[in-house]
Amino acid sequence: MSSVSSAASGQDAVAAAVSPERQRLGSLLIRGATLLLGLLILVEVLYAFGLISIGFPNWQPILFAYIAWSAALCWGLVLRDGEMGWRALFVLPAILxxxxxxxxxxxxxxxxxFxxxxxxxxxxxxxxxxxxxxxxxxxxYFWNALGNMVFYVATVIVQYAIAFGLALLLNADIKAQKFFRVAFLLxxxxxxxxxxxMIGKSMLEYRFGPVTNLLRWLGWENPSLLTSPWLAKTTIAMMDAWVWIPFMxxxxxxxxxxxxxxxxEAARVDGATGWQGFWQITFPLMLPVSMTTIVLRIIFQLKLADIVINTTSGGPGGATDTISSFIFREYKDRSNVGYGTMIAEVYLIVIIIFLALLLWATSRFMQRHA
Structure with a gap:
């Protein structure tokens, strides 16, 4: 209680060290700069929608106004709050x-x-x-890409199982442990x-790729890994998993x-088998790390685009398309900025809702198994 009162008295002392004139000047500077920036943004918005005839040809002056407002805000806080204003400058640039x-x-x-x-x-x-x-x-095509994202996100569970098995292997006392850790991280x-x-365009190339030639040698007459819809989607998921399983x-x-x-050791002394020790001790203790790993991996998976764009461009017939690759084609191939941005904004809302529900379900699950 005494520490709280002493902190409050310290803040009051700092505020009292600033003269009323400086406080008024600082407040006036902050309010004036904020009002001016708001008016400029309002004018530019009305001009952009064609409601008024006076405005800027682009948003570049608003950028300069924002930089000037940021400087005025920092200066005004120092004038108004004194030492507390200087402390605010440590975090204010990051916020701005x-x-x-x-x-x-x-x-x-x-x-x-719009x-x-x-x-x-x-x-x-x-x-x-x-x-x-x-x-x-x-x-x-949008709904097809969204459905493909459900498939790609679902593969995270398989990636997690493989990553957990590899982690258990590397955590055990095996020979060349350091070598395998580096090799798995490559x-x-x-x-x-x-x-x-390296894989999609070279090793899996239909005519000369070593993987497809090996499959022909094993008896597969038409190893079209990237032309059959389900095979192409599975191949993309496997390449993506190969990259991201080491992270998990x-x-x-x-x-x-x-x-x-x-x-x-206590579990072994009590007679627990290896499976019992894993399922009843190791796995429950790893739940917080596991949930964090899965959530982070899902966030990265929702942005899957580069492998799809470079390997199949969303084909065949949109079978491997993701929302991000679909947006990329709308921008690059069709130059449709308005529609592409609408897809991006809707997808952002879908991601926010999905991740909020996922975090809520994860929190409930952790509380139930705490």
């Missing part, structure tokens, strides 16, 4: 940076999403209301783009090494 590069682009994306904007058109950007959303709702060190070209393995291995060996 996040606001500029994360929050503003997200909301600006919504502005573009526009008919094709870079190949001479008319430029035109506001079209809910037309992009209606087109998205009736687009079979795929994670490679870029997914390099993997897609290293996280699980860190959790296994944090478990005290005394617990496992």
């Amino acid at each position: 940076f996040t606001l500029a590069l994360v929050i503003f682009p997200t909301f600006f994306g919504f502005f573009i999403a 526009s008919d904007w094709n870079l190949q058109s001479a008319t430029g950007r035109q506001f079209n209301g809910l037309d992009n959303l209606r087109q998205l709702w009736g687009d079979p 795929p994670f060190m490679l870029s997914p783009v390099a993997v897609s070209w 393995m290293i996280m699980i291995l860190a959790g296994l090494q944090a478990i005290s060996k005394d617990v496992q």
